[in-house]
Amino acid sequence: MSARTSSSTKQRAVISVRGVVQGVGFRPFVYRLATLHNLHGRVRNTSGNVAIEIEGRGADVHAFLDGLKTQAPPAAHIETVEVQFSAPRGFKDFRIQESQVQEGGYQPVSPDIATCPDCLREIFDPSDRRFHYPFTNCTNCGPRFTIIEDIPYDRPLTTMRDFKMCPDCEREYHDPLDRRFHAQPNACPVCGPQLELVDASGKKVEYPDVIEKAAQLLKEGRIVAVRGLGGFQLACDATNRVVVTLLRERKHRPAKPFAVMLSTVAGVRKHCVVSADEARLMESPEAPIVLVGWHRGKSDIVPEVAPGLNYLGIMLPYTPLHHLLLRRAGIPLVMTSGNLSEEPIAKDNDEALARLKGIADYFLLHNRGIYARYDDSVFMVEDGRPVAVRRARGYAPYPIMLPYQSKQILACGAELKNTFCLTRDNHAFLSQHIGDMENEETLEHFENTVELYRRLFRIEPQVIACDLHPEYLPDKYAANLAAEKNLPLVRVQHHHAHIASCLLENEVDGPVIGVAFDGAGYGTDGNIWGGEFLVADWRGFRRAGQLEYAPMPGGAAAIRKPYRMALGYLHFLANDVPVPTTLQIDPAESLILKRQIDRKINCPLTSSAGRLFDAVAAIAGVRREIDYEAQAAIELEMAAPANLDAARFRAYPYAIEEVSGVNTVRLGEIFRAVVNDVNHAVPVPDISARFHVTVAQMTVEMCEKIAVETGLRQVALSGGVFQNRLLLRLTTGQLRAAGFQVLTHHLVPCNDGGIALGQAVITQFTINDKRG
Numbered sequence: 001m002s003a004r005t006s007s008s009t010k011q012r013a014v015i016s017v018r019g020v021v022q023g024v025g026f027r028p029f030v031y032r033l034a035t036l037h038n039l040h041g042r043v044r045n046t047s048g049n050v051a052i053e054i055e056g057r058g059a060d061v062h063a064f065l066d067g068l069k070t071q072a073p074p075a076a077h078i079e080t081v082e083v084q085f086s087a088p089r090g091f092k093d094f095r096i097q098e099s100q101v102q103e104g105g106y107q108p109v110s111p112d113i114a115t116c117p118d119c120l121r122e123i124f125d126p127s128d129r130r131f132h133y134p135f136t137n138c139t140n141c142g143p144r145f146t147i148i149e150d151i152p153y154d155r156p157l158t159t160m161r162d163f164k165m166c167p168d169c170e171r172e173y174h175d176p177l178d179r180r181f182h183a184q185p186n187a188c189p190v191c192g193p194q195l196e197l198v199d200a201s202g203k204k205v206e207y208p209d210v211i212e213k214a215a216q217l218l219k220e221g222r223i224v225a226v227r228g229l230g231g232f233q234l235a236c237d238a239t240n241r242v243v244v245t246l247l248r249e250r251k252h253r254p255a256k257p258f259a260v261m262l263s264t265v266a267g268v269r270k271h272c273v274v275s276a277d278e279a280r281l282m283e284s285p286e287a288p289i290v291l292v293g294w295h296r297g298k299s300d301i302v303p304e305v306a307p308g309l310n311y312l313g314i315m316l317p318y319t320p321l322h323h324l325l326l327r328r329a330g331i332p333l334v335m336t337s338g339n340l341s342e343e344p345i346a347k348d349n350d351e352a353l354a355r356l357k358g359i360a361d362y363f364l365l366h367n368r369g370i371y372a373r374y375d376d377s378v379f380m381v382e383d384g385r386p387v388a389v390r391r392a393r394g395y396a397p398y399p400i401m402l403p404y405q406s407k408q409i410l411a412c413g414a415e416l417k418n419t420f421c422l423t424r425d426n427h428a429f430l431s432q433h434i435g436d437m438e439n440e441e442t443l444e445h446f447e448n449t450v451e452l453y454r455r456l457f458r459i460e461p462q463v464i465a466c467d468l469h470p471e472y473l474p475d476k477y478a479a480n481l482a483a484e485k486n487l488p489l490v491r492v493q494h495h496h497a498h499i500a501s502c503l504l505e506n507e508v509d510g511p512v513i514g515v516a517f518d519g520a521g522y523g524t525d526g527n528i529w530g531g532e533f534l535v536a537d538w539r540g541f542r543r544a545g546q547l548e549y550a551p552m553p554g555g556a557a558a559i560r561k562p563y564r565m566a567l568g569y570l571h572f573l574a575n576d577v578p579v580p581t582t583l584q585i586d587p588a589e590s591l592i593l594k595r596q597i598d599r600k601i602n603c604p605l606t607s608s609a610g611r612l613f614d615a616v617a618a619i620a621g622v623r624r625e626i627d628y629e630a631q632a633a634i635e636l637e638m639a640a641p642a643n644l645d646a647a648r649f650r651a652y653p654y655a656i657e658e659v660s661g662v663n664t665v666r667l668g669e670i671f672r673a674v675v676n677d678v679n680h681a682v683p684v685p686d687i688s689a690r691f692h693v694t695v696a697q698m699t700v701e702m703c704e705k706i707a708v709e710t711g712l713r714q715v716a717l718s719g720g721v722f723q724n725r726l727l728l729r730l731t732t733g734q735l736r737a738a739g740f741q742v743l744t745h746h747l748v749p750c751n752d753g754g755i756a757l758g759q760a761v762i763t764q765f766t767i768n769d770k771r772g
């Protein structure tokens, strides 16, 4: 049979498409594609997939199948397309059919998507019926995850149920050829959500165009709380020192950097160096905050926006409301989460008026309900690839794909930067950023979000996973839940979870040499780990190397006061070295701390790389006390020369010795040498450069030692310290030069935001082992 006759023979294909394929204009796309290729048949949504039947000439069927994968709408994420061929049934046309509910069916839910170019054109077109309408959206853009309460994703199960569509919107909604066909949040000025501007007492500000008024207030130096997609943001003029300082005072956030929103990439380039890759990420449908190099000299964004930093977190407008506000204001706006320091983001109008009272002068409210709190995501670009720092809006709840079929597991994550992870089939639903689990509000946010994910993805956990630490809130929650439901509880070591999360996203099952550098994690010996070299895979790990232990005088207080940590290292590891004046320690305090260290009173031991950076920062005179996590270490990184030439700087001396079977990096000589540099007035940038070079070099040397012992040539880098871009570049470069394959994070954060994924992976395989 020739190709010609086979291609003209009638064929029938039954197709199942899985992934994010509902609420993203997929069925209209299928309809158009089928019509284009003269095919007849049916398409329908079910709870688990989009089911398609097509009939026509063989060549046309194949052209359709190609187009299905290559021309899908921008917001769709196709995971699988399954096709079965059979004899035609004789359809006479192509139709979109009613949705069908399948028992137990589920599918990924789309994240919220930044305003698409078509909608943007409409809101700035005076002849369009959605001119200046701040809630414009279509199947290619707009809210999704933040408005959905349950599946199937239909309007009555979203917070849009209260808005009855007008005849024009209704017509778009039912027209398969319209961009708004089955766009559940579809709305217009006649029938959709509306804005309202109120002052701090909740009194309505009467003004014909409230966005114009809000822009005016911002230009006058007021702080405006703006109700966005996943909660409130606090906005103010980023070029006004007085108001930025005032916002810091009111929010109790003395120094942690604020993000800035600007209208366009061209506008961003007046303040920052933006590579093509960074611009592409900013302009993507996910539209995260991107950390980019700041031209401090050229930019009129005031230093108080990100004190002491060479990077700025920049995002572009991602809702019509943001676009309209930014255009009217015409200035860069600080855009930070609407909360009091470390509480969850406020999402409801009344809640915001109560919780943000005393912070915001005005509130730009709207009446479209927000079901899920959803912070802005933060990314950077390294090696030309996006790297997650905080994964939330635009990314969650889209799953991380697992290269295996998983049990239904709830992994409760870490205490700080918490996310949790629910698994099912080949999906790991890693939650959006929840926050630091140190208060009741955040715990409640955590519990509500776990419930939402369980409902949306029809997951009934069979196993609960958490950290080794007995006292942290997520671990207590996990233990209670496991006891209450009589489920197995798996406790996973923090740094093993870091390495497993890095392995998983690289689809490597190990064993590898895992370098986990971070602030703190509970170790199997009861000490606080954080500078670890593990031989690890998805099942287990062996601690092959570590940074030398040092005492943390006063425990957690040493984290907030790096000068104490510095004294800890000096007294414990380099006792003969006089304490440098840069530490500015009061002699009486110094005596007490030393006695505390000698007598081991409230001085837990730590191998933390984060504390090592803190201590060196303090001795170098960069920072004695911190206002936010890792501030001293970050400022030490910022102090290093731009475009550092590593070959110019000699590493500080250190030694690697075996201590009770574990290769241990001796740090005493580093401290002697740093103090010596300080005493000889070596400039801080040089000390910073030498120290970074040292940490990279000791990492490579340790990996080489472990490689000799094990034969392993793959190294996975994880832990929050690798948010240090200078360290990441130096370490990656030198490991590669030494012939190692280096695995790093991209999809999930290297910080504790990735821990839950690692816990879920390890739990899957340790449970299998125990039972198998």
Ligand SMILES: [Zn+2]
Binding pocket: 115, 116, 117, 118, 119, 120, 137, 138, 139, 140, 141, 142
């Ligand atoms: Zn759109």
Ligand SMILES: [Zn+2]
Binding pocket: 165, 166, 167, 168, 169, 170, 187, 188, 189, 190, 191, 192
């Ligand atoms: Zn309407």
